Amino acid sequence: MKILYFAWIRQRIGKSSDELDVPQEVATVSDLIGWLQSRGAGYAAAFADRDALRMAVNQEHVDAAHPVSNGDEVAFFPPVTGG
Amino acid sequence: MIRVQREDFDLAVEIAALTGGRPGIGGVVSFTGLVRDFSTGKQVSAMTLEHYPGMTEKELARIDAEACARWPLEACLVIHRYGRLQPGEQIMAVVTASAHRQAAFEAAEFLVDWLKTKAPFWKLEAGEQGDSWVEAQASDDEAAARWEKP
Numbered sequence: 001m002k003i004l005y006f007a008w009i010r011q012r013i014g015k016s017s018d019e020l021d022v023p024q025e026v027a028t029v030s031d032l033i034g035w036l037q038s039r040g041a042g043y044a045a046a047f048a049d050r051d052a053l054r055m056a057v058n059q060e061h062v063d064a065a066h067p068v069s070n071g072d073e074v075a076f077f078p079p080v081t082g083g
Numbered sequence: 084m085i086r087v088q089r090e091d092f093d094l095a096v097e098i099a100a101l102t103g104g105r106p107g108i109g110g111v112v113s114f115t116g117l118v119r120d121f122s123t124g125k126q127v128s129a130m131t132l133e134h135y136p137g138m139t140e141k142e143l144a145r146i147d148a149e150a151c152a153r154w155p156l157e158a159c160l161v162i163h164r165y166g167r168l169q170p171g172e173q174i175m176a177v178v179t180a181s182a183h184r185q186a187a188f189e190a191a192e193f194l195v196d197w198l199k200t201k202a203p204f205w206k207l208e209a210g211e212q213g214d215s216w217v218e219a220q221a222s223d224d225e226a227a228a229r230w231e232k233p
Contacts, residue, residue, distance in 0.1 A: 007133055007205035008216050038205035062200070075135060075203075079219035082132070082163060082204025083116055083175060083195055 003036070003068045005046070006077035009053070012046035022070055029055050030064040032074060046076070054079055085143040086158065087134065088111065089166040091096055094176055101158045108157045110184040112175050112191040120170035122217070127208045132165040135203035139163070142202045150179070150194050150218065154186040161194060193230050200227040 003018045008064050026035050033050065036043045047053065050064070056075040059065050068074055084101075086092075094113060102108050117129045143161050150159055158180040168174060177188040177194040206217040 004205070007207070017206070030191065044103060056135070056138055056203070059135075059141050061142075075138070076130060077135070077203060079214065080203050080215045081206045081219055082134070082202045083201035083223075 002073045003032075004073065004075040005028055007076065008075050008078060009046045013042045022068070026081065028064065029057065029062060029066050029068055029074065032068055033064065033065060033076075085140065085147050085161045085163075087136075087139050087163050087165065089164060090117065091164070091173060092162050092176065094173075094178075097160060097162065097176070099187055101160055105157050105180070107182055108180040109182045109184060112178045112184070112185045112187040113179075114195055116174040116176070116193050116195075118168045118170045118172050118174055122208055122210075125212060126210050127169055127170060129209040130149055130168045130174075131207040131209070133205045133207065134163075134165045138203050138227075139148065143198065146194060146197045146201060149197070150190045154179075154181065154190040155195070156181050156186060156190055157177065159194075163198070163202065165204070190194045196223070196230060199223045223228055 001020055001022045003020060005013050007018055022032065026032050026080060033047050037047045053060055054077050058073050094115060098111055098113065102111060120127050147159055147161055150156065156179055160178040163175040177191050179190040181187045200223055207214055208217055
């Protein structure tokens with residue numbers, strides 16, 4: 001699974017992406033957040049405030065209940081501020 | 084039509100290209116967003132726009148298609164820049180053209196409102212107190228919600 005991080009989430013984790021083999025019990029974006037949080041202090045800090053998180057699966061906005069599987073491109077970012 | 088680019092753009096050139104050869108256009112509306120030198124009480128010396136290459140283009144294309152589906156537009160353009168910009172520089176523009184003004188005005192407002200809440204861009208402001216990420220505004224969500232279909 002390709003996982004991308006943007007803005008302050010990228011800064012807290014210290015990199016812009018991961019390429020990870022995700023265990024089968026990770027079925028949703030919410031599961032993925034929980035699994036990533038255990039990977040280190042930077043991840044824990046990035047995902048501490050779930051209300052501040054927005055996410056996309058395969059480049060479409062989704063909510064945390066959306067399913068994920070290896071082969072997906074998943075992205076985490078704060079609320080967007082373009083324009 | 085949508086474009087995501089680092090370079091600046093010339094709105095007059097863009098409008099001329101968009102309207103050329105389309106004599107059915109009776110009105111053109113454009114909106115240009117600029118980098119301000121202030122933000123909630125602090126000075127801003129520069130702004131860096133980060134985006135999600137790939138998804139940005141898809142989201143803008145989706146928003147552009149939605150505008151064309153809702154209003155009788157003859158032409159439509161969204162340009163959004165990324166990278167480091169100085170106060171006064173252009174960030175983005177939308178241009179809408181239609182036979183009559185109302186569709187062009189409404190579609191332009193819709194495009195800006197929707198891209199502010201849907202297109203994956205993030206602004207990092209540099210100032211005297213260091214760098215800070217711009218926070219999303221509830222007023223932007225409210226502006227976008229006006230266009231949700233019942």
